[in-house]
Amino acid sequence: MKLVDHQEVDVVVTAVAPYGSQVDADGVTGFVDQAKHPSWWSSDVPPPRVGDRLHAVVLDDSRTPPRLSALTTDVDIARVLRDRAS
Numbered sequence: 001m002k003l004v005d006h007q008e009v010d011v012v013v014t015a016v017a018p019y020g021s022q023v024d025a026d027g028v029t030g031f032v033d034q035a036k037h038p039s040w041w042s043s044d045v046p047p048p049r050v051g052d053r054l055h056a057v058v059l060d061d062s063r064t065p066p067r068l069s070a071l072t073t074d075v076d077i078a079r080v081l082r083d084r085a086s
Contacts, residue, residue, distance in 0.1 A: 001025070001026050001027065001028055002061070003025060003028055003030060003058045003061050003066045003068075004058060004061050005058050005059070005060065005061045006057065006058060006078040006081050006082050006085075007057065007058045007061075008055065008057050008075060008078065008079075009025040009030075009055075009056055009057070009058065009068070010025070010053060010054070010055055010056075011025045011032075011053070011054050011055075011056050011068065012024050012051065012052070012053055013032075013048050013049065013050055013051060013052040013053075013054065014029075014050060016047075016048050016049065019034055020032055020033040020034045020036075020037070021034075021037065021048045022065070023054065023056065023068065025068075028066075029065045030056070030066045030067070030068045031063075031065045031066070031068065032048070032054070032056060032067075032068050032069065032070055033067065033069075036059070036067075036068070036069035036070060036071055036074065037054075037070050038070060038071060038072075041071075054070040055070065055075065056068040056069060056070045056075075057074050057075045059074065
């Protein structure tokens, strides 16, 4: 499976670093920058931990690994962009 821009995926956190989290989307490795995880914006949300499941959207499929976001606002934007493209 190849991840493509604006695609929504369910992922599992496989590694955590101070700058973000490595995630797995059905065998494809991706990366969620710390600012694209809800815990960056709300103290009510715990920071990511290995094994956490997230709903995310692909922001940049040209990067290695692809960059994703777990922010609801980014998911909403991707949905609008997909609707415009169809």
